[in-house]
Amino acid sequence: xxxxxxxxxxxxxxxxxxxxxxxxxxxxxxxxxxxxxxxxxxxxxxxxxxxxxxxxxxxxxxxxxxxxxxxxxxxxxxxxxxxxxxxxxxxxxxxxxxxxxxxxxxxxxxxx
Amino acid sequence: xxxxxxxxxxxxxxxxxxxxxxxxxxxxxxxxxxxxxxxxxxxxxxxxxxxxxxxxxxxxxxxxxxxxxxxxxxxxxxxxxxxxxxxxxxxxxxxxxxxxxxxxxxxxxxxxxxx
Numbered sequence: 001x002x003x004x005x006x007x008x009x010x011x012x013x014x015x016x017x018x019x020x021x022x023x024x025x026x027x028x029x030x031x032x033x034x035x036x037x038x039x040x041x042x043x044x045x046x047x048x049x050x051x052x053x054x055x056x057x058x059x060x061x062x063x064x065x066x067x068x069x070x071x072x073x074x075x076x077x078x079x080x081x082x083x084x085x086x087x088x089x090x091x092x093x094x095x096x097x098x099x100x101x102x103x104x105x106x107x108x109x110x111x112x
Numbered sequence: 113x114x115x116x117x118x119x120x121x122x123x124x125x126x127x128x129x130x131x132x133x134x135x136x137x138x139x140x141x142x143x144x145x146x147x148x149x150x151x152x153x154x155x156x157x158x159x160x161x162x163x164x165x166x167x168x169x170x171x172x173x174x175x176x177x178x179x180x181x182x183x184x185x186x187x188x189x190x191x192x193x194x195x196x197x198x199x200x201x202x203x204x205x206x207x208x209x210x211x212x213x214x215x216x217x218x219x220x221x222x223x224x225x226x227x
Contacts, residue, residue, distance in 0.1 A: 042116075042203050042218025043155070088155065097207070097214035098143060099168060102155040 003027075004091055004103035012109045013079055021074045021106045023089035030095045032065055032072045037086040048097075079110045114138070116219035118204050124225045130192040133222045135204030136185055145216065146179055146189050147203040155203075161187065194226045 004025045013019055023032070031050045035043035047056050049065035049072060056063045060083075062075040072089055089103040117136040125131055137144045145160040159169040161181045169179070176195070181187040191198055205218040 041220055042205070044218070045215050048215075097216065098145075098160055098162070099157060100216070104154055 004089055004101055006087075006089060006103040006106045008106060009104065010107050010109075012111065015080055015110055015112050016078050017110075019076050019079060019108070021076075021087055021108075023072045023074075023103050025070050025091060027091070027093065028069050029091035029093050030069070031092045031097065032069070033090045033092070033097075033100065034063055034072070034074055035088040035090060037088060038084075043086075043088055076108075079108075081110045081112060084108060084110050116204055116206050116217055118202075118219040118222050120222060121220065122223045122225075124227065125194055127195055127226055128193045129226075130190065131194045131198075131224060131226075133189040133202050133204075133224070135187045135189070135219060137187070137204070137206030138208075138217055139185065141206035141208050141217075143207045143209070144181060144187050145203075145205040145207075146187070147205060147218075149201045149203060149221070150199075158189070191224075194224075196226045199225050 004023055007022045031048055033048045034046045036046055037043040047058055047063045049063055052067045052069045054065045060077045064073050076083055087106045090100040092100050116138055119134045143162050146158040147155050148158055149155045156171055158171045159179045160167055164181045164184055177191055179189045201221040201223050203218050203221045205216045207214050207216045
């Protein structure tokens with residue numbers, strides 16, 4: 001069974017701070033996705049990274065895929081209360097994105 | 113455009129009762145997924161369909177669980193008989209295709225409590 005471990009599990013920070021969430025596995029993935037889930041809703045896709053070493057930016061969010069395609073990180077600059085939610089990484093090793101393995105999740109709370 | 117629509121949003125049922133969860137995928141999407149989310153196990157894939165055909169049901173926990181997709185616009189996940197350990201949020205999701213970079217769209221979930 002492939003496991004995707006995320007760290008930290010919980011993070012409570014103040015508005016304006018920076019943070020990094022990590023997603024690690026011993027398995028190689030053909031692609032990796034990051035989702036954000038808000039209370040009472042389903043996960044929403046933020047980004048997909050495919051190439052080892054790839055870096056993608058989405059406004060204040062920066063995503064990186066490890067060179068060996070086993071790990072990934074999400075960095076948020078100047079966090080805002082709207083960033084609050086559960087962040088999930090999900091790995092795919094089928095090449096079809098049909099059988100995703102989801103990470104353990106990082107619950108982020110950003111306060112004023 | 114309407115997203116993935118699930119019903120019911122919330123259900124409380126007694127142990128032993130049959131539970132049926134329903135899903136309408138986004139029109140035109142070829143793949144449909146059923147996921148389960150719990151605090152202990154996180155988000156797990158139960159089964160997925162491609163063009164209405166079940167492709168992989170290895171995540172279905174046991175014979176009490178069954179899923180059908182009679183047409184491109186409707187799917188059900190049935191639990192019979194239900195047990196307290198089935199309490200979870202069940203998500204239906206759909207995607208327009210398969211392949212790297214494919215986007216999966218989740219519904220809002222069906223919150224199931226079995227007492």
